[in-house]
Amino acid sequence: MMYTYVALVATACYLFYLYVTRNFSYWKQRHVNGPRPVALFGNLQAVALRRQNIAVVFRDIYKQFPNEKIVGMYRMTTPCLLVRDLDIAKAILIKDFDCFSDRGVSFSERGLSNNLFHADTDIWRVLRNRFTPIFTSTKLKNMVYLMEQSGDRFVEYVRQLCAEGQEPQLHRLIQRYTVATISACAFGLDFDTIADKMHVLQKLDNVIFSPSFIDEVDMMYPGILRKLNIDIFPKDLSKFFDTLVTTVVNQRKGKPTNRRDFMDLILELRQQSEIQGPKRSVEEQQRTLELTDDIIAAQAFVFYAGGYETSASTMSFMMYELARNPDMQERVIQEVDEVMRKYDGKVTFEALNELKYMEQVFDETLRLYPIVDPLQRRAQQDYRIPGTELTVKKGQMVFISAGGIHRDERYYPDPERFDPDRFSPENSSNRHPCAYLPFGAGPRNCIGMRFARVQSKTCLAKFFSAFRVSGAPETLREVRFVPRRFILASEAFKLTITPRKL
Numbered sequence: 096m097m098y099t100y101v102a103l104v105a106t107a108c109y110l111f112y113l114y115v116t117r118n119f120s121y122w123k124q125r126h127v128n129g130p131r132p133v134a135l136f137g138n139l140q141a142v143a144l145r146r147q148n149i150a151v152v153f154r155d156i157y158k159q160f161p162n163e164k165i166v167g168m169y170r171m172t173t174p175c176l177l178v179r180d181l182d183i184a185k186a187i188l189i190k191d192f193d194c195f196s197d198r199g200v201s202f203s204e205r206g207l208s209n210n211l212f213h214a215d216t217d218i219w220r221v222l223r224n225r226f227t228p229i230f231t232s233t234k235l236k237n238m239v240y241l242m243e244q245s246g247d248r249f250v251e252y253v254r255q256l257c258a259e260g261q262e263p264q265l266h267r268l269i270q271r272y273t274v275a276t277i278s279a280c281a282f283g284l285d286f287d288t289i290a291d292k293m294h295v296l297q298k299l300d301n302v303i304f305s306p307s308f309i310d311e312v313d314m315m316y317p318g319i320l321r322k323l324n325i326d327i328f329p330k331d332l333s334k335f336f337d338t339l340v341t342t343v344v345n346q347r348k349g350k351p352t353n354r355r356d357f358m359d360l361i362l363e364l365r366q367q368s369e370i371q372g373p374k375r376s377v378e379e380q381q382r383t384l385e386l387t388d389d390i391i392a393a394q395a396f397v398f399y400a401g402g403y404e405t406s407a408s409t410m411s412f413m414m415y416e417l418a419r420n421p422d423m424q425e426r427v428i429q430e431v432d433e434v435m436r437k438y439d440g441k442v443t444f445e446a447l448n449e450l451k452y453m454e455q456v457f458d459e460t461l462r463l464y465p466i467v468d469p470l471q472r473r474a475q476q477d478y479r480i481p482g483t484e485l486t487v488k489k490g491q492m493v494f495i496s497a498g499g500i501h502r503d504e505r506y507y508p509d510p511e512r513f514d515p516d517r518f519s520p521e522n523s524s525n526r527h528p529c530a531y532l533p534f535g536a537g538p539r540n541c542i543g544m545r546f547a548r549v550q551s552k553t554c555l556a557k558f559f560s561a562f563r564v565s566g567a568p569e570t571l572r573e574v575r576f577v578p579r580r581f582i583l584a585s586e587a588f589k590l591t592i593t594p595r596k597l
């Protein structure tokens with residue numbers, strides 16, 4: 096009896112092993128080099144066990160294969176491709192975009208899923224077409240005064256902390272500013288009036304950016320969430336954004352105001368009840384989308400999520416690097432002082448455009464710490480990878496590691512060194528369009544890129560007008576990334592903030 100039991104368990108284990116390794120000869124058969132997979136986890140064991148951030152894992156795999164243009168990998172049990180070659184990346188992201196217009200992350204048809212980031216092509220095209228106008232220069236220009244107000248309050252808050260002798264956790268501190276600006280610019284809300292705001296924020300943050308194991312299930316059975324219509328976000332989150340949108344719609348009595356912000360655009364679109372996508376040829380049938388409350392809440396959600404955390408992480412990495420490099424910090428401060436003097440202490444769109452060195456420091460920060468990484472696309476059809484013998488099959492996922500490319504010494508000599516001069520106009524002019532990808536590239540790049548730059552530079556101009564940052568040697572030795580995050584964020588660290596003597 097005992098032997099039968101052991102034999103049964105051993106057979107079951109063996110069958111399970113065969114099942115979870117069944118695809119592992121896929122890349123070998125196609126003569127594509129890649130890291131050796133581990134049963135069940137493929138090459139993402141460290142990610143699935145929440146030991147390492149996904150961006151770091153992809154970056155390491157990129158580094159392991161310096162002579163390959165493409166690398167064959169397994170996301171859990173499913174084969175996928177990592178592209179290392181810049182011309183191939185350009186073909187996928189830009190030139191042959193129509194073959195790769197899905198990000199491959201869509202899930203349910205309900206709730207918050209139909210947002211610009213997660214949506215598949217048919218819905219995405221309509222949304223992108225209608226929401227791009229929110230981010231034009233004119234719209235951004237009109238929003239700078241809102242950002243400036245948030246910046247002033249932020250500086251006051253930091254001054255108060257300094258007076259109390261507190262050393263705040265930097266990332267958490269900057270989130271206060273980014274949430275306030277996105278609340279004001281997107282929804283016309285005064286964040287300071289929201290009760291218990293940091294608690295609400297923390298709750299949202301955990302839900303939005305902490306991966307759940309359902310992601311691994313989707314990697315093993317790609318598309319299963321979509322097929323089963325499973326919503327990956329809890330009801331609480333949908334409810335929060337439903338309520339937010341309803342509150343703002345009611346405040347404005349259902350009509351656009353003259354703020355010309357995100358909610359105004361939504362209210363304009365809402366009057367049409369249906370929105371249309373672009374028509375790219377005479378034959379193409381125009382896609383329309385009913386503007387349901389779900390669709391509205393989903394866009395509110397993605398602008399909110401995109402608008403506060405990415406910029407907050409970037410700014411905290413930037414302050415960390417400036418604390419490590421005091422000479423660069425002095426250069427930033429000097430530039431801020433000069434520009435602020437010229438504009439009578441007012442942050443305007445024009446003033447921000449003159450903060451050239453700060454822009455270089457910002458770009459160099461995102462080179463070393465690309466927040467949303469890796470980039471990903473799903474093949475819409477079988478596609479022959481240019482310059483190779485390989486055909487990617489319809490439905491397969493293709494990844495591009497911005498972190499890997501950004502630390503590749505072929506494009507950035509001495510890549511671990513923080514050096515903003517890499518982004519001087521002369522040094523940037525000859526760079527391959529896919530050698531720098533913090534905001535992705537092509538028609539599906541980051542829609543909020545310019546908003547993020549203006550939002551961050553406003554905060555940084557205000558901050559460095561008033562303070563300097565420094566850190567203890569042990570803080571400044573090494574950044575440690577949080578493993579349990581979709582996006583790149585550092586483990587909590589504290590910097591000393593010292594008011595400048597003006």
Ligand code: HEM
Binds near residue numbers: 401465537
């Ligand atoms: C420093 C700040 C930011 C960084 C580093 C960043 C980075 C990125 C990246 C890498 C992508 C994917 C691009 C691709 O696949 O090619 C993306 C997409 C996106 N981002 Fe950002 N982002 C930032 C700020 C923002 C802001 C402020 C917003 C909104 C207000 C935003 C909204 C979005 C949306 C909606 C998408 C999906 C676009 C689409 O699929 O059409 N992001 N972002």
